[in-house]
Amino acid sequence: MSGLSRRGFLAAAGAGAAAVGLTGCNSASTSAVSEPEQFDTPLPIPPLAESEMIDGIRTFWITAQPGRHEFRPGQSTSTWGFDGSYGGPTVRAAVGERVAVEVTNDLDEATSAHWHGMHLPPDMDGGPHQMIEPGDTWRAEWLIDQAPCTLWYHPHPHGATERHVYRGLTGLFYLDPAPGSAEEAVHEQLPHTYGVDDIPVVIGDKSFSDGGELVIDDGGNEVGLLGDVVTVNGVVGPLLPVRTERVRLRLLNASTARTYSLGLPGRTVTLVATDGGLVREPVALEQVRLSPGERAEVVVQLEPGEEVMLHSFEPDLGNVVVPFAVGANDAFDVLRIVAGSELAPSEDVPGELTSFGLDAASATVRREFRLSDREINGAEMDMARIDETVEVGTTEIWTVINDDLSPHNFHVHDVQFEVLSVGGSPPPPELRGHKDTVYLEPGRAVELIMRFEDYADPQWPYMYHCHLLRHEDEGLMGQFVVVNPGEAADPSMIAGHGHH
Numbered sequence: 001m002s003g004l005s006r007r008g009f010l011a012a013a014g015a016g017a018a019a020v021g022l023t024g025c026n027s028a029s030t031s032a033v034s035e036p037e038q039f040d041t042p043l044p045i046p047p048l049a050e051s052e053m054i055d056g057i058r059t060f061w062i063t064a065q066p067g068r069h070e071f072r073p074g075q076s077t078s079t080w081g082f083d084g085s086y087g088g089p090t091v092r093a094a095v096g097e098r099v100a101v102e103v104t105n106d107l108d109e110a111t112s113a114h115w116h117g118m119h120l121p122p123d124m125d126g127g128p129h130q131m132i133e134p135g136d137t138w139r140a141e142w143l144i145d146q147a148p149c150t151l152w153y154h155p156h157p158h159g160a161t162e163r164h165v166y167r168g169l170t171g172l173f174y175l176d177p178a179p180g181s182a183e184e185a186v187h188e189q190l191p192h193t194y195g196v197d198d199i200p201v202v203i204g205d206k207s208f209s210d211g212g213e214l215v216i217d218d219g220g221n222e223v224g225l226l227g228d229v230v231t232v233n234g235v236v237g238p239l240l241p242v243r244t245e246r247v248r249l250r251l252l253n254a255s256t257a258r259t260y261s262l263g264l265p266g267r268t269v270t271l272v273a274t275d276g277g278l279v280r281e282p283v284a285l286e287q288v289r290l291s292p293g294e295r296a297e298v299v300v301q302l303e304p305g306e307e308v309m310l311h312s313f314e315p316d317l318g319n320v321v322v323p324f325a326v327g328a329n330d331a332f333d334v335l336r337i338v339a340g341s342e343l344a345p346s347e348d349v350p351g352e353l354t355s356f357g358l359d360a361a362s363a364t365v366r367r368e369f370r371l372s373d374r375e376i377n378g379a380e381m382d383m384a385r386i387d388e389t390v391e392v393g394t395t396e397i398w399t400v401i402n403d404d405l406s407p408h409n410f411h412v413h414d415v416q417f418e419v420l421s422v423g424g425s426p427p428p429p430e431l432r433g434h435k436d437t438v439y440l441e442p443g444r445a446v447e448l449i450m451r452f453e454d455y456a457d458p459q460w461p462y463m464y465h466c467h468l469l470r471h472e473d474e475g476l477m478g479q480f481v482v483v484n485p486g487e488a489a490d491p492s493m494i495a496g497h498g499h500h
């Protein structure tokens, strides 16, 4: 599988132009997303996953299974979900806890469960080397040892991740602050009651056939599927009733290709956390750009009786060659938020949230990653090849460059990184927090600093890849191992996993 060439992309872009002309739209814009007529479906809140403490380990059980799901009332669609027909329960554990998740596969094909953004041993990561065959159960166990944050879990089967995520295998994984920690005090000042003023917002775009089934074959669009229907927590046209002065929205872009730029027209939202946890201080933003896999936590303030619409503005994707073909011209409403006539008081958002920061001078290794078509540094993903070897205990700076004229992004497993620069300039405020996924504008380099603290293992690799899932599936991925000083990578365990 070689993926589409840029020439193919231009041809596909032409076809996309015709499609935009045909679909028409609901306003004067050129948006290819069709908005629902009404936003009156109550926003479903994913259930919290149940757990039991077994020998001091907080243990969860989750099953990937097929089902039928109603994105719209009365229209049933064949889907996949964790513990249900679509999506998954929200898993919650506290920093400092030891957790185990036993994942059973009731699908009729192999899948995996990857803990996106989690710092954990590589053989617990749930990547393409930890496949779960149909009927099998895989147990992952690790210590929660990172800042509190909003993570998520999804399959990572090489060559099939786009389809597995698109069909609905997606859940949130909240890491709560350790009891008594400074961060717990901050979290308690922020809205923090699950489903009441702490709201999961999992956004995914879909495309449906006339028969109401999910369509993923879009005729070869360069970035992958851009659905013309946007869902939140699995429903079209969602409504969130609010009973408090402030709500915290935990935004996850669970789309396979589409980038959103979320905000409330005419006002700002307050960014309090990015992928890997709290930002240093709250930031007022008109729009929060989220490429696939990225998260943000924002606090929204409301007056009694007020109604606001979470909107996705035309995203600034940088200097892309054919903007409409990559979703850059799409703008649409996402979630209607209606405040009750009486609102319970909420505390002010603290002026300072947390502190952190890696010192660039402490980095001892630099690496460069050039993404072009479906190759990183000139090579497609090979399941049997270890591309990079990192010594445990080192701080590294990775320069990542999008050499194409269309969007990519970059996700690194195991670590949360900080963005040092974008296109040679300091990052904007929304990119100054802990991140595990970052958008890559065409032709621009981002510099990322990260520290590899633990889990030396020469045999089992972690992944880095584009999180536009079709790109990942088609080869835009590489593998690194973390080893003890002086140790060499040992590809013997993955040799049998073969060339994709």
Ligand SMILES: [Cu+2]
Pocket (backbone or CB within 6 Å): 407, 408, 409, 466, 467, 468, 471, 472, 476
């Ligand atoms: Cu990409």
